[in-house]
Amino acid sequence: MSEVSRERFVSWFGELAAIGHSEGGWNRLAWSPLEAEARAWFSRTATSIGLEVQQDGAGSLxxxxxxxxxxxxxxxxxxxxxxxxxGAYDGALGVVAALEAAASVLESGAGRRHPLAVVAFVDEEGARFRTPTFASLALTGRLNIDHVLEVMGDAPAIYGVTRDSLAQSRRQLDRVRCFYEVHVEQGRSLVDRELALGVADVLAPRQRWRVEFAGEANHAGTTAMLDRRDALLDAARFALAVDEVARARPGAVGTVGRMEISPGSTNSIPGHVAASLDVRALELETVDAMVEELRAGFPGAAFGRESHNEGARFDDRLRAQLFAAAEARGIPAGDLPSYAGHDAGILAGKRPSAMVFVRNPTGASHVATESASEGDCLAAVQVLTDAVCGELAGD
Ligand SMILES: [Zn+2]
Incomplete structure (x- = not known):
């Protein structure tokens, strides 16, 4: 058994959290000098425990x-x-947990039949260029290289990433046997269920659509109510319908997050509205059924699908290891679906992958108030370490 070190974990987490921290929260945007500083910290720390740092074609370490x-x-x-x-935990927790797991495995001298790697993926958030899970898409050969280079310009050059290196990046997948990711929960489910940890079972499938409503733009004062065709009224009914369609299905969520109203003037009746639609559920069929119901309810609207993600199932064998480790350590854990994208979710289609979520008392995500207790973080690190130890010794 490898026992994790509380002191080392806390000290490393503090060092990383000091990078890019300001009053409003943490700002280590991808391909920026502050992310680069965090990467330098990662390389130094990994080297200090005897690991050798390599960079792949997409820029991940x-x-x-x-x-x-x-x-x-x-x-x-x-x-x-x-x-x-x-927040301080999203991403950072999984990297520091992995470093601590590696340090305690190496320190314990436990037998290994496979090499161990700690990975720091680049640009998971996609916050600057709308390129989320950049690195794992590159790794699995699913990155649209022409598109990302067009929207990102020369940002990737900060780490020496080029069109050629991106084209080579999928070769790195051959080196991956399996992947574990620890992550702060992005909601309140574990708090409500009184569980310290969640082991991901599925990554919820998702569809994004652009839905357009046509009316007739006209003067807001001189057009009588009877003579109007206001596109925003249909769009507003649509937003309500999305809410209803999702609430009627357990585990489903639906959101209209954006509306572009034309002509967009106080003095004009809306003649055209383009609304966004984001739907997610535990099963693909549920997502399809929600979209179908909405299309049937709004035959006059034009639906165009913008993106879809079929979701993923996390690996049953790795999940069983994590549950066994949690049980042996007396840590309360349960299944937890993930409704947000993660590198582990992309990799799950190609390699056995697993995720451990850590209870987040505020339930907040992508904001500075995101949180996790030291005890819960250490529980996740220990469970990760035990599972990795078992996997390293296995066939
Ligand atoms: Zn994350």
Missing amino acids: WAVTDDADRGPWVCTGSHLDTQPDG
């Missing part, structure tokens, strides 16, 4: 044990970038 060439790596980690004025 991999800190590997000295037997890196022996075969595919047992990997754990997360991301160092944050949202603007983001």
Whole structure:
């Protein structure tokens, strides 16, 4: 058994949290000097425990044990970038947890049949260029390289990432045997269920649509109520319908987060509205059914699908390891679906992957008030360490 060190974890977490911290929150935006500073801290810290740091073609950092060439790596980690004025835990917790797990495994001298790697993925948040899970998409060959280079300009050059290196980045997947990610919960489910940890079972499938409503723009004063065709009224009914359609299905969520109203003038009746639609549920069929119901209810609207994610199932074997480790340590844990994107969710389609969520007393996410207790964080680190130890010794 490898016992994790509270002192070391707390001290590393504090060092990382000091980078990019200001009054409003944490600002380590991807491809920025502050993310670069966090990456330098990561490399120094990993090197100090005997790991060797490599960079892949997408710009992610991999800190590997000295037997890196022996075969595919047992990997754990997360991301160092944050949202603007983001929280201290999102991403950072998973990276520090992985470093601590590696340090305690190496310190214990436990037998290993596979190399161990701690990974710091670049640009998970996608906050600057709308390129979330950049690195894991590159790793799995799903990154639209032309598109990202167009929207990002020369930002990736800060880490020496080029079109050629991006094209090569999917080769790194051959080195990945499996992946574990510790992450702060982004809601209040674990608090409500009195669980310290959640083990992800599914990544909720999601669809995003652009829905357009046509009316007739006209003068807000001279057009009688009877003569109007106000596009915003249909759009408003649509927003209410989205709420109803989601509430009627357990585990489903639906949001209209954006509306563009034309002509967008106080003195004009809205002639055209483009609304966004985001729907997620535990099963793909539920997402499809929600969209179908909305389309049937608004036959006059034009629906265009903008993106979809089929979701993912996390690996049952890795999940069982994590639950066994939690039980052996007396840590209350339960299944927890993830409704947000994560690198582990992208990787789950290609390699056995698992996520451990840590209870977040405020339930807040992507803001400075996001939180986790030291005890819960250490519980996650210990469970991760025990599971990784078992995997390193296995066939
Ligand atoms: Zn995250």
